[in-house]
Structures are given as C-alpha cells and as structure tokens.
Amino acid sequence: xxxxxxxxxxxxxxxxxxxxxxxxxxxxxxxxxxxxxxxxxxxxxxxxxxxxxxxxxxxxxxxxxxxxxxxxxxxxxxxxxxx
Numbered sequence: 001x002x003x004x005x006x007x008x009x010x011x012x013x014x015x016x017x018x019x020x021x022x023x024x025x026x027x028x029x030x031x032x033x034x035x036x037x038x039x040x041x042x043x044x045x046x047x048x049x050x051x052x053x054x055x056x057x058x059x060x061x062x063x064x065x066x067x068x069x070x071x072x073x074x075x076x077x078x079x080x081x082x083x
Contacts, residue, residue, distance in 0.1 A: 025078050029061050032077030036063055041083035044075050052083060 009020065036042060036055050043050040044065060053065040053073075062074045 028078040029076075032063070032080055033058060035082060036077070036080060043081045043083050044073070045079050045081050050081070055080075 009017070012020065036058055038055055038057060040055045042053055042055055042063075042065060044053055044067070051067060053067040055063050056066050056072060057064040059074070062076055063080060064072055065075045065080070066072050
C-alpha cells in the first residue's frame with residue numbers, strides 16, 4: 001500500500017474511515033463485475049477459509065457461485081477472489 005495513503009488514513013476519524021471502507025467495497029464490486037464472468041473459477045473468501053467455486057451468474061452487487069460441494073450461493077463481489 002502507498003505510504004502517503006496510509007499517512008492520510010491515520011489522520012481520519014472513525015467517520016472518515018467508514019467512508020473509505022464504503023468506497024473500497026464499491027471499488028471491489030466494480031472490479032468484480034469486470035473481472036468475473038460466468039464460468040470464472042473463484043474462491044469465496046471467509047475469515048478462516050477459502051472455498052473454491054465457479055461463477056454461474058453476475059448480478060448487480062453479488063454473483064451466483066456454484067460451489068464444489070454441489071450447492072449454489074449468492075455471494076457479495078467483495079468476498080470473491082480469482083482462483
């Protein structure tokens with residue numbers, strides 16, 4: 001991460017940090033829409049594990065992911081990572 005960006009973030013109060021986090025989530029959704037298309041192999045990233053799957057459908061803020069266990073889930077773009 002850019003050191004200048006980190007210095008500026010240290011100056012923010014909690015309200016400002018929340019705005020930065022919201023903006024970062026929006027960017028993750030926008031990047032996800034560009035990066036993930038049906039058929040893309042992905043990992044669904046949770047706190048303690050990464051679960052492999054395949055994108056079936058891309059929605060506005062989520063994607064329908066077919067997991068390797070045979071189930072399908074609607075997953076936020078911010079939780080997806082390219083495999």
